[in-house]
Amino acid sequence: MAPDDLDERPDRPVLTGLIALVGVALVVGLVLGGVALGxxxxxxxGGDDDSGGGSGASDRQSFYLPKPEPTGEPTEPLITLAPDGSSSGSAEDEPSESASSEAPEDEISLSAGQTSVSPMQQIDLTGVYTGGEGAILQVxxxxxxxxxxxxxxxxxxxxxxxxxxxxxxxxxxRFRVIDTSTGLESNEVTVTIG
Incomplete structure (x- = not known):
């Protein structure tokens, strides 16, 4: 075969396309790498560069999380609301009242979360039962x-x-709750269904 015969070989489009694809991928990769580096x-x-005087990562903290400490159990009810939605108050809130005029023992206070609902819609009933720890209440x-x-x-x-x-x-x-063991009854709440 003569050297002139090599120049007359048919073009190799697959090889040419593959080389072009690799070239484009290389250029796109370099551009994306530069953007990511920027x-x-x-x-x-970037990584820490401590060559500028020994300032460590701890010198640049922007988030501080204190050490957790255990808390004690609450000594009073977590929620104390009167049926009308106002706070029930305590001896600290009303210094003119004596400690003996606080809420009487064995009282059930009932509240409804909704006053009007559609049929079979959930009605939330909540309340406070002073002195009734562990009691079962029947609606x-x-x-x-x-x-x-x-x-x-x-x-x-x-x-x-x-x-x-x-x-x-x-x-x-009209709904109420009653203590199943003592028979003590709560106030009643009214909810309109319809």
Whole structure:
């Protein structure tokens, strides 16, 4: 084969395309690497360079997390609200009242989270039972001229309780809770269904 025959070989488009693709990938990689290096430099994400006088990473802390310490158990109820939504107050809030006029022992205060709901929508019942730690409270509804048990109970913890009910009984519905062991009754709340 003569050297002139080599120049007359057919073009190799696959090889030429592959070389062009590698060249483009190399150029794009270099550009993206430069952009990433610039971003790291601007954002300060690079490694520590301690050659400038010995300032360590601890000198540049911007976040301080204190050492956790255990806390004691609460001595009073976590939530103390009166049925009207105002705070129930304590001897500290009202210095003119004596300590003997605080909330009486064995009192159940009931609140409804909603006053009007659609049928079968959740109704939140919460409250405070002073002196009733561990008691089981039965939810009751006023129906047919008497209080009847509703198939929901709540237990008292830290002198507070919470539960929810659902009903499809349209109109005004009156609810209360009653201590299953002592028979002590709460105030009643009214919720309109419909």
């Amino acid at each position: 971003a790291v430099s601007v954002l300060g994400l 009751q509804r006023f129906a047919g001229g008497q209080w009847v048990d509703f198939p929901v109970t709540a237990s008292v913890s830290n002198e507070t309780f919470s539960t929810y009910i659902q009903t499809g009984q349209l109109g005004e519905n």
